[in-house]
Amino acid sequence: MIAYGPPTATGPAYLVFGNATMGTSIAGKPLVHCHGTIQSADGSVRGGHILTERCVVDSPVTVLATAFEGLALRQQYDPETNISLLQPAAPEDEHVEASVESGQMGQRRLCPHRSCNEDLVQGLEKLCLAEGFENAFVRGALGSLVDACLDRADGQYLSVRGPAVEIVSLAGEVRSTPDGGIVASLSGVVADPQGQVYGGRFVAGCNTVCMTFEVMLEEWLPAAGEALADE
Numbered sequence: 001m002i003a004y005g006p007p008t009a010t011g012p013a014y015l016v017f018g019n020a021t022m023g024t025s026i027a028g029k030p031l032v033h034c035h036g037t038i039q040s041a042d043g044s045v046r047g048g049h050i051l052t053e054r055c056v057v058d059s060p061v062t063v064l065a066t067a068f069e070g071l072a073l074r075q076q077y078d079p080e081t082n083i084s085l086l087q088p089a090a091p092e093d094e095h096v097e098a099s100v101e102s103g104q105m106g107q108r109r110l111c112p113h114r115s116c117n118e119d120l121v122q123g124l125e126k127l128c129l130a131e132g133f134e135n136a137f138v139r140g141a142l143g144s145l146v147d148a149c150l151d152r153a154d155g156q157y158l159s160v161r162g163p164a165v166e167i168v169s170l171a172g173e174v175r176s177t178p179d180g181g182i183v184a185s186l187s188g189v190v191a192d193p194q195g196q197v198y199g200g201r202f203v204a205g206c207n208t209v210c211m212t213f214e215v216m217l218e219e220w221l222p223a224a225g226e227a228l229a230d231e
Helices: 120-131
Strands: 013-024 030-040 045-050 072-078 083-089 103-110 136-145 148-151 157-160 165-176 182-191 197-202 209-222
Touching: 013 165, 013 182, 013 197, 030 197, 045 197, 103 120, 103 136, 120 165, 120 182, 120 209, 136 182, 148 197, 157 197, 165 209
Parallel strands: 013 072
Antiparallel strands: 013 030, 030 045, 072 083, 103 209, 136 165, 136 209, 148 157, 165 182, 182 197
């Protein structure tokens, strides 16, 4: 038998990274089961089960989604745990309001080595421009920064002093702009030399690679005429 304690209110926060499963609730409404890492307004990092039905999204969140044909997930009572869980079920016609960009992953991948004293965000933007990657997703990364600079939920910057601030996790995307440029949006969790962890969005021009940095990029090819638009 499982029972949850009272939720923890964080106030305004920034989603650093998360994984989620989407299905249908017992009431027939969209249901998102999400575990994630967030940065609260004071810069502290927390993680766990996020009560998505109680969250208000202030700005768009880009999600890389995988859909399964012939399979749906619906919330049903589970006698073993005594709670309602998402379980496989036969699909029905369902409609969810969202901004969706159709497309497919390309055949090209990049696994570049970024040199020391090069900015993490701007370096990836320059690389994608040079290699002709208009859109791509970060699949994995490993490396360190001299110091780290992260956006905070309150609009301020969080500075993490090194040297050798280690990257614990990295997620994000690279997107083309109407004027032909490239913009990288990267979020992650870092650890300082004392082992304290911090998370948030990396500020372009303020995150210099320390010793080395390897990152895996996978090209994303939007369907012809498709564009990701806010509704």
